[in-house]
Amino acid sequence: MYPSNFEYMRPKTLEEAIELISSMEGSRVLAGGQSLLSMMKLRIFEPSSLIDIGFIPELKHVKLEDKHKVRIGAMVNHHEILDNPIVRENLPMLSSTAEKIADLQVRNRGTIGGSICEADPAADYLPTLMALNAKVHLKSKSEERSLDIEEFIKGPFETEIQDGEILTEVEIEKNTENFAVEKYARRKADFAVASVAASARLAKDGKVEYIRVAIGATSEGPKRLKDIESSIIGKTSAQLDLGQIIQNTISKIDMISDLHGGSEYRKYVLSGMLMRMLESLITKGRQR
Amino acid sequence: MVTVSMKVNGKNYSGEVEPRTLLVHFIRDNLKLKGTHIGCDTAHCGACTILWNGEPVKSCQILAVQAEGADLTTVEGLELEDGKYSIEQESFREHSAMQCGYCTPGFLMMTRYLIRNNPEMTRDEIREQLHGNYCMCTGYQQIVDAVQDAQRKFIKSRK
Numbered sequence: 001m002y003p004s005n006f007e008y009m010r011p012k013t014l015e016e017a018i019e020l021i022s023s024m025e026g027s028r029v030l031a032g033g034q035s036l037l038s039m040m041k042l043r044i045f046e047p048s049s050l051i052d053i054g055f056i057p058e059l060k061h062v063k064l065e066d067k068h069k070v071r072i073g074a075m076v077n078h079h080e081i082l083d084n085p086i087v088r089e090n091l092p093m094l095s096s097t098a099e100k101i102a103d104l105q106v107r108n109r110g111t112i113g114g115s116i117c118e119a120d121p122a123a124d125y126l127p128t129l130m131a132l133n134a135k136v137h138l139k140s141k142s143e144e145r146s147l148d149i150e151e152f153i154k155g156p157f158e159t160e161i162q163d164g165e166i167l168t169e170v171e172i173e174k175n176t177e178n179f180a181v182e183k184y185a186r187r188k189a190d191f192a193v194a195s196v197a198a199s200a201r202l203a204k205d206g207k208v209e210y211i212r213v214a215i216g217a218t219s220e221g222p223k224r225l226k227d228i229e230s231s232i233i234g235k236t237s238a239q240l241d242l243g244q245i246i247q248n249t250i251s252k253i254d255m256i257s258d259l260h261g262g263s264e265y266r267k268y269v270l271s272g273m274l275m276r277m278l279e280s281l282i283t284k285g286r287q288r
Numbered sequence: 289m290v291t292v293s294m295k296v297n298g299k300n301y302s303g304e305v306e307p308r309t310l311l312v313h314f315i316r317d318n319l320k321l322k323g324t325h326i327g328c329d330t331a332h333c334g335a336c337t338i339l340w341n342g343e344p345v346k347s348c349q350i351l352a353v354q355a356e357g358a359d360l361t362t363v364e365g366l367e368l369e370d371g372k373y374s375i376e377q378e379s380f381r382e383h384s385a386m387q388c389g390y391c392t393p394g395f396l397m398m399t400r401y402l403i404r405n406n407p408e409m410t411r412d413e414i415r416e417q418l419h420g421n422y423c424m425c426t427g428y429q430q431i432v433d434a435v436q437d438a439q440r441k442f443i444k445s446r447k
Contacts, residue, residue: 001329008290008307008353030354037310037349038330050307054354079343103420104398105337105346188419189332 003040007049014058014139014168020051022141022164027051029166031114032077034106059113059168062086068174074113074167079104081112091172093179093199097128100181103189113167116149119221120191121156121256126222127197127214128181129170137169138162146171155221177201177210180277184269186260192217193261194270200281206236208282213274217266219254228274237283246274294355296321297365305352312336314352315362323363323393327423334421337394338362344401346420363393366400375441376400385434387425394421399435403442411436 009024011017021027026048030036039045053059059075064086072081081087082098101107101115101124115125116136126149134149141164152160161167179199183192195216203209211232213225231245255266293302296319303318315321315338324347327335331349338347339361366374373381376399386392395418402409402417409417414435415428422428 002310003308005306005308008351010353010356030351033351033354034331034349037351041329052351052354055356102331103334104417105334105344105420106331106349108340108343108345109350187422 001041003037004043004046006047009049009051010055011051011053012055014053014056014166017051017053017056018139018141018164018166021166024049024051029053029117031075031117032109032111033114034102034110035114035118035120053166064090064174070172070174072112072170072172074169075111076113078102078107078110078112078115082107090174090176091132092176093128093132093181093197094125094172096179097124097181097197100124100183100188106189112170116152116170117159117161117167119153119155119157119159121219121221122191122195122217123222124183124192124195124216126153127195127216129172130214130222130224131179131197131199131212132172132175133212135171136167137171138165139168140165150224153221156219158221175199178281180281182273182277183216184273190260194255194266194273196270196273196277198274198277198281200232200278202282206238207234208232208236211282213278215253215270215274217256217270219256219263223253225249228278232278232282237279240282242275242278242282246271246278250274290353292353292356294357295359297361307351307353309352310348311338311350311352311355312347314355315347315360318352321362321364325390325393327390327394333391333423334394334398335391335423337397337421339397339401342401344398344420361397361400363396366396374400375403375445376438379434379438379441380431383430383434383437385430387423387428387431391421391423391425395431399438402435403439407439407443409439 028047030050030052059073061073062084063071070090078098078101082095088095129149135146136152137146177199181197183195198213201210211229213228216222227249255263257263289304315324325335327333329348331346336348337344341359376396
C-alpha cells in the first residue's frame with residue numbers, strides 16, 4: 001500500500017523545522033511514523049508535505065533536572081523509554097507503560113511525541129501521562145508554551161496543537177509512588193480494550209494520602225477519574241466501598257465500541273481491572 | 289524524487305525514490321533483495337523485519353527516505369562470507385523451523401537480534417519477544433526450538 005504522494009523535507013535543526021512547518025500549508029510532522037504512515041496508507045491523511053523531525057539531535061534527549069524533573073525529547077522512542085536508566089529510576093510507571101506498547105520492532109521506531117500528538121483514545125502512554133501530571137512543551141516561530149497533558153488532549157485524535165507548532169518535549173516530575181499499569185487486549189500488540197494507570201501512597205495509619213487514576217479507551221479519549229480519586233483520598237481501605245465507588249463512575253462513562261469490544265463489555269473489563277488494581281494499591285501498597 | 293543513501297548488508301547504496309516509497313519496497317524493488325517479505329503491510333505480521341543499526345524494525349512502516357545514512361541488515365546479510373549458513377539459518381534448518389515459510393525472514397532477523405542481546409532467554413521470554421512476528425499459523429514450537437538452539441550455538445561460539 002502506497003500513501004498518496006507528498007513533498008518530503010528533512011530539517012537538521014529544530015529552528016529549521018519550525019520555519020518549514022509555519023511556511024508550508026497542509027504539511028504534517030513525521031516522527032517515527034508508526035501511526036502516521038498507517039493512516040497515510042489508508043489515505044485517512046493525505047498531507048501535501050511531510051516534515052521529518054527524525055534527524056534533529058536536540059529532540060532526542062532524556063535529562064534529569066534539579067534531581068526531580070525529567071525532560072524527555074519528543075523523538076525518544078518507546079524502547080529507549082523502557083530502557084533508559086533515568087526514566088527507570090525516576091519514572092518507573094512510564095517505563096513500565098512503554099514495555100506494554102505494541103512489539104519490539106514498533107517500540108524501536110515509535111516515539112513519545114508522536115504518540116501524544118496522535119492522541120489515539122486507546123494509546124498506552126496517555127493514561128499514565130495523566131496519572132503522572134505530565135506537561136508538554138510546544139514551540140512555534142513566535143511562541144513557546146507548555147500545557148498539562150489533560151489540557152493538551154482534547155478528545156479522540158484531537159489535541160490543542162496549533163498550526164505552526166511542534167511538540168518538542170515532555171516534562172514530568174519524578175514520581176516513585178506505588179503504581180499499577182495494566183492494559184487488557186486479546187493479543188498483546190493490539191490496542192487496549194481497556195487500560196488503567198494508577199498510583200497511590202498510604203499514610204502510616206493506612207489512610208490514602210495520594211491517589212491518581214486514569215483510564216484509556218473511552219469514547220471521549222483518555223480520562224482521569226477525579227470522582228474516584230476524591231472518594232478514596234483520606235480514607236482507609238476498610239472505610240471504602242470500592243465496588244460502589246467504581247460503579248458510580250463507570251456507569252457515567254461511554255467506552256469505545258468496535259470489533260475489539262462493545263462498550264458494555266469494555267466497561268465490565270474495566271470495572272474488574274479497577275477493582276483489583278485499586279484494592280491492591282490501597283491495601284498492600286506496592287504493585288507492579 | 290529524493291536521493292537516499294544507506295548501507296545494506298555492509299554495502300553502500302544510493303538511489304532516487306519518490307518520497308512515498310516504503311523502505312521494504314526500496315529493498316525489494318530497487319536493491320532487488322527479495323528476501324524481505326511484505327505480509328500484512330500494516331506493521332503487524334513482522335515478515336518485513338530488518339535490522340536498523342542492529343535493532344529490529346518493520347520496514348513496511350518506514351519510508352525509504354527516513355533511512356538516510358542508516359546501517360541496515362536484511363536476511364541476505366545473514367549468510368557467512370564463504371557462503372555457509374549463519375548460526376540462525378543453521379538452527380532454523382536443523383529444526384525445520386518454518387511453518388508456511390513466509391514469515392521466516394522476519395523470524396531469522398529477530399533471532400539474530402535476540403541471541404546477541406540476551407542469549408540466556410527462557411522459552412517464555414523468547415515467545416514474548418517474538419510476538420511482533422506472529423502471523424496466522426500454528427504454535428511456533430519449532431521456531432522457539434530453533435531460537436533456543438541458536439542461543440546455545442552462539443554462546444558456544446563465543447567461548
